[in-house]
Amino acid sequence: MPLVWSNFWIQVHDLPMGLMxxxxxxxxxxxxxxxxxxxxxxxxxxxxxxxxxxxRIDVKNTLKRRKKIVLGNKRCIYVRFQYERLSMFCFLCGRLGHSERIFSVRIVHGKKDLVFEWDFSMKAIPK
Known part of the structure; x- marks a missing residue:
């Protein structure tokens, strides 16, 4: 049976207290x-x-890192998302279920330097 949905606790950072x-x-x-x-x-x-x-997240989609919020006076802020208990995550494509070591792009390009779009900031620090 394919795994399509997974439940996560997600922390929303850099959000002003008044908007929580x-x-x-x-x-x-x-x-x-x-x-x-x-x-x-x-x-x-x-x-x-x-x-x-x-x-509940569709694991076929990439994990979202941040979201732009428009405040009054057209001022914008970005909130960051951190995923609690994040495991088996690919830092190249941003998806769950595999790591960058076995990602097909990595296999084709070998040891060539690849740009990682995601980093460890996606993983929430345990309480």
Whole structure:
């Protein structure tokens, strides 16, 4: 049976405290996949400086690194996403299920220097 969906807790970083709301959590969840849950405990108690949402992700798609948010006065910020318990991830194509060592582009190009679009910043630091 092919694995198509996977559930992840995702941390949303660089979001101003005033925007950490259920409505924003839903928008981020829809952007990333399908929102399942929004963690309000850590934010309301002031433990963390990021929002946590649980999202069902289609593993055939690349993981999203960031999202542009337009604030008042046409000012823009970018929020970063970090995935908790991220494993078996390809830093070349941004997909789950394999590593860059066995990615077909790597096999064709061999030891030639390749540009990695993703890095370890995608992986959330465990609590």
């Amino acid at each position: 709301s259920k409505m924003m959590a839903k928008q981020f969840g829809d952007f990333l996949g399908q929102i399942l849950e929004y963690d309000t405990k850590s934010i309301s108690k002031g433990y963390q400086s990021y929002m946590r949402i649980r999202v």
